[in-house]
Every structure is written in C-alpha cells, then in structure tokens.
Amino acid sequence: MDSTIQWIEYSTGNTVIHNVQLQSPQKYVEINQQAQDGEAYLAMTSRPGLTWQVARDLTCRGLFHDTGALNNSRSTAFRKIGLDVAVFAIAVDLGHIQSISTPVTWAVGYVRNPSIGYTTPNGATQDLMPYYTTRYPGVNISVAIDDFTSAFPDIQQKAIALDNAILRDASKISVQYADLVSLAARQTIGSLDTTVSTGSDGKPNASDVRIFMKDISSPTSTGRVNPVEKIYAALPLLLYLNASLVGPLLSPLLDAQDGSAGQPYAAQDIGLAYPKATGVRGAHNQGVEQTGNMLIMLYAHARFSGDGTLIHKHYDLAKRWSNYLVNNSLNPSNQLSADTEIRNSANMTNLALKGIIGVKAMAAMSRALGQHDDAQVYDSHATTLAASWESLALSSDRKHLLGTYGDEQSWALMYNLYADRLLDTGVVNQTVLESQTAFYKTLLSSSPKFGLSIANNAGGISNAAWLLFTAATVLDDDVRDGLINGVWTRASFNQTTGPFPDAYDSATGAIQGGANANAGSSFGAMFSLLALNVPNATIVAPPILNESTNSGDGGRKASVAIIAGAVVAGVTSMVLVGLGVWFVRRKRHRHILSLAERERTETPSPGHLSPYFFVRTPHPERRPPSTTSSSSSDVSVSESLEAIGSDNSLLPPSTESVVVPQNRRAGKGAARDEPSRPSRRSGLANPTPGPPPTPVAPRRNGTIPPSAIVGLRAEMEQLRRVMQDMQRETESPPQYTG
Secondary structure: OOOEEEEEEEEOOOEEEEEEEEOOOOOOOEEOOEEOOOEEEEEEEOOOOEEEEEEEHHHHHHHHHHHOOOOOEEOOOOEEOOOOOEEEEEEEOOOOOOOOOOOOOEEEEEEOOOOEEEEOOOOOEEEEEEHHHHOOOOOOHHHHHHHHHHOHHHHHHHHHHHHHHHHHHHHOOOHHHHHHHHHHHHHHHOOEEEEEEEOOOOOEEEEEEEEEEEOOOOOOOOOOEOOHHHHHHHHHHHHHHHHHHHHHHHHHHHHHHOOOOOOOOOOOOOOOEOOEEOOOOOOOOOHHHHHHHHHHHHHHHHHHHOEOHHHHHOHHHHHHHHHHHHHHOOOOOOOOOOOHHHOOOOOEHHHHHHHHHHHHHHHHHHHHOOOHHHHHHHHHHHHHHHHHHHHHHEOOOOOOEOOEOOOOOOOEOOOOHHHHHHHOOOOOOHHHHHHHHHHHHHHHOOOOOOOOOOEOOOOOEEEHHHHHHHHOOOOOHHHHHHHHHHHHHHHOOOOOOOOOOOEEEOOOOOEOOOOOOOOOHHHHHHHHHHHOOOOOOOEEEOOOOOHHHOOOOHHHHHHHHHHHHHHHHHHHHHHHHHHHHHHHOHHHHHHHHHHHHHHHHOOOOOOOOOHHHOOOOOOHHHOOOOOOOOOOOOOOHHHHHHHHOOOOOOOOOOOOOEEEOOOHHHOOOOOOOOOOOOOOOOOOOOOOOOOOOOOOOOEOOOEOOHHHHHHHHHHHHHHHHHHHHHHHHHOOOOOOOO
C-alpha cells in the first residue's frame, strides 16, 4: 500500500493493453507472497465500440455510469497503491444485440521477467527467463498477448476438451473423485515457473529448460524453492498430464548435488526464499524421506516419459543416495518425516518403506542403463530390506502394519505404498496389501467426519494428498471410495474460511496453519488413481560415447585406457597360458573348462525380468477409456494435450540413442513361455534379478563403467582358479615320512 505504482496504456492495433508495475521494483523480492518485480497486464481485443481510461475510480465509474463509455485518456499522476485508487478501465458498447458473431475477449496476466535467480553449481548466478520468451523474440509481450486474445476461441475449445477428457477418466472411478480432480490441477500448475537460460547473445535457450515450484502451502513461509516432498506429492498429476514435465523440475535439484561431497543424502530444496534458487542448504534430518522421494521420482520420470537422460547423467549421484538408503532405511532412528504432525515418532514404518522402494528403483535404473552388476546388488539389498521390514512392521496378529515398530497400538496411513504400486517395484506382497486394506476398512467404520488422520499419533490431523495416495493402494473399491469420501467432504465444507488446505483437523475441518494457509501444490496427489494407468514408455538413454569421440579430459581417458589395457592384457595372458595347459590336458580336464564356460555364459530363464520390463496391465475398472468414438467430447487426455500444443519441446534433444526395451513381451522374438505380469491393482510378487552382466561399452564422458572393469577382473579370477585346479591335479601328492 505504501509503494508507488506507474502505468502505461498502448495499442498493438489488434489489442488494447494496460500495463501496471511498481515505480521502483525490487528484483527477486516478495512481500507477503507478492512479487515486487512483476508487471500486471489487462488487455482486450480491439473492436468497434471499445473505449478505455486510466483515472481515479470515482472518475471512471461515474463517466461510464452516465454515458456508457470511457474517454480514451490516462492520468499520469502516479501514486501509491492505496491513495486515490487508480482504475484501469476498458468498456465495449455492443449496441442493441441478440447475438454477436465474435466474442468479446479480454485477458489478465502477471509476468515476472526474469523469473528466477538461479545459482549454478559453480556459484554463478543466472537470470532465468519465462519459457514463453523462446516463442517471442525480443521478449515481445505485446505479440504474445495479441496471439492469446485473437486465438482465444480455439484455446478455449482445447481447454474444454482437456477438462472433459480428465473428468471422463476420473468419473469412471467415482463422481466424488471427479470433483476432487477438478480442484487439483490449477493449484499445482499455478505453483510452477517454466524457465530457460539465455545464451551469450542474450537470446533465450530453448534447449535449456528448468521448472521451479514454489511452496505456497505455508502462510508464514517466504516460499521454499523446489520442495522435494511437495514435488513428490504432485507427481501423479505431472505424470498423467505429461511425464516430460518431471525432468526439468528435478534437474535443478540434481545439478545442485552432483558434485557435492560430504552429504550422502538428498537435499530438501534449493532455496528458502522464492524466486531465489540459491542451492542446497546443507545437513538436515530428513535424509531417508527426501532421498527416497528423489530416487522414486527419478525412475518414474524415465519409466513414463522414456527419457533416460537424467538417470544417465546423474547415475553416480543416484548410487550415492542409494547406498545411503541401504544403510539407513530399515531403522530410520533420529530421522524426520516431512509430515510435521508425526515427527516425534522413531522407526516409522512408512518412512522405512519409502527408503526401500528407493533402493528398488535404483536397481531398475541400473538395469535400464545396462549396469547389471549394480542392478543385482541393489535388487539383493531391496529384497533383504523388504523381508526385514515386513517382520518388524507387521502387528503380532499379522493383521496390519504398525505405525512404529514394536508398538502394537500404533497405526498410520501407509501412503508410501503408492510408489510401490505406481512403479511396480513389488516390495510389498499381496498378502500385506490385503491385510492393510481390511484394516483401513475397520478404521473407516468409525472415522471422523473428514476421514482418517495421518496416524494414531498425529493429533487427529488429516492430509488430503496422503489420503488420496492411500486410496490408490487398497484392493477394495469400497475402502477406496471411503478414503475419497473423507477428502471430498472436507472440500465441500463451507464452514471454515480460507481455501481447501493440504492439512486439516479430521473432526472439525479446521485448517492447519491458520485461516491464511494457502492451497498447496501437493494437490497433484488427487491424480493418484489416474496415474496408475499411465502407460510405460521405452527408456531411451543418450548414446554411450567411445573415447575416440571425446576430445576433452585427455588425462582421465588416458588413465582409463591404461587401466582397461592392463586388465585386457592380463586377461589375454591368462587366456594364452590357460589354452596351453588345456591343450596338454584337454581330455582329462575338458569337463572343467566346459563347466566354467557354461557358468560364465549361461542365460537365465525368461522369468528373470527387471521392473522396467513389466507389462502394464491396467485394472479393468481403471482401464483408460476407448478413443474410438467420433464424438468431439470423447477424446483422450493425450489427444487433448497434443491439441493444446504439448510436444517434446521439454525433452532434451537427442541424436543417436541406445534404446532399452521397456517391455520384452512386446518385442519381436520375446520368449513365448514368459509369464504375464500382474496388474498394479493386483498383488505383485518380488521380481527376480535380471540377467547376468554382459560386456558394456564405455559410458558417460568416455569412461569405462565400473561394472565392466569388475566383469573383466571376475573373468581373470575365474581363469586363475581353473588353472590352479588343473595344476593341483597334475602335481604329485606330498609324501610324509615318519
């Protein structure tokens, strides 16, 4: 109210535009969640009978009241916002009409350019521009406004088609679920800024896309930048609309941590004061929570978009995080959950589960990149952890999962089961899912008005996002609908002030954080059930570079070449010696070499499939609707998005690529006796490890993958042992004398 504003009015010939901004803007500053460096626009398509005016409110309104028109003038007496309130008025005289051939189109917008102050991993600060600048050279906002207002009828029809497609899918689950989905998308998408960097020529770089999310759920927060647990909650919506959106959202988090040392777990965010993305904030006690979130989302992005760029680029970082989870997931003592209501609970069953799923996701990512040694290691760890977790987490009567190990009175919403269902990781077996579903049914029979709370020790606080995650994990539609009903009842409750919140009292509906709490981005979780039917994509990784194709980092490549050469030379020498001995003793020892060779090359049975080969078979009642109808309203979400203009512009450019099949059963020559994979809406057995390691070409920056070197060393050791056995058989037995 104390800030002086200034304004200007102008016309492009097609559109009349009012532009308003602070006279002294403060770059990257927000006060009470309001940017101090943005510009507001009010525009209307030019047409006969259009008039405008900028003046005091009483002046503009009085003139329009008396004459039905404005005088096309503007005051230049800039002043404080609350002093002699200025009105930016536009009016249209349509005359005596019964209908009009063209609509009266007007638009309101708010632009912050640059959008984000981004600190790069090397400490440099970049001003990131809005993504729309890639389509409008010279940052010509007027042209963008012209395009929007002139194309509005077409844009509106496409938006309606998208809404109808989403509601059609959601209505197949329930009417209440469709209502919740209707509320969610705008809250999540509204929290995002899609940006690009600028080149040395000052032009926007369309190939360098980053997306930033503001934590808008807390009334006292200045807005955390890319809060990991909020992105995790919003993941179903992003996957359902366009999985390629997830990559640019994770990239700033991944880039900021790639070269960091001393912190083995993932960060919570990359800044505390939006829009300043200043980088990670150091040590915290949500290591299992945020690390599990990041690995799950990293694999989900690759699995559903088919883009293997991130898992390839950040593979070493993902391994570091996975090793942390291997050592810390099962007993997450002194760890905090992102749910503030249950932070004091140690050994949280739900938190441990998230970490184990993260390890299993790492196994899948390793296999997708051909790192089969790593995949087998992480598969083994995940299987061991899952077995131990089940023994600790189940109640003594094995009827439900405990909220806290050993506390028979404890329970909690096991919303982290959702990641297991979404990714088909098979960490939790069907028997546990059935028991937990039955337990929820018992709880719902006496639940408060607005549904179940997060846990028995959560003070009666419900969380809409986690209730919808939980609804997507149960095996009984009545239980599913009961969980949905609690959230729907709170959404339709009009006896509290403020927006529909993330967290609220399950009995009274009171908003957690006070009446000024904002609706959060985590409402993307409302799409949890719809995301279960998003089809898998074939994961495409960037080309694996050979040393001859790289000109930089010669010292490192030279050392790699020396190591690889030494290993290969050692193998060659051992092979030559072994062949010499073999020719001498071939009859006697042929069976030894035969067994050794068979052990080295034997191929596993077709049942040895990794998670990214699973066949996605949607539950019959959740199957995506047919798109064969000719009705204009009966179009798929993907078709609607394509119509709106969704394309692959957010996907990193690729040239020659290594394609890793996502589904062996669909490939030509697949084994005919391969068993079908259960749906995610049915029980999932733990998958068996994938095939043994095969020779792998150098990857990332021309380096030899550790698994390839390990494989060569293993072959050397195998040959050495065979030779020792052969030598022992040729030696005379020792003689002992008394």
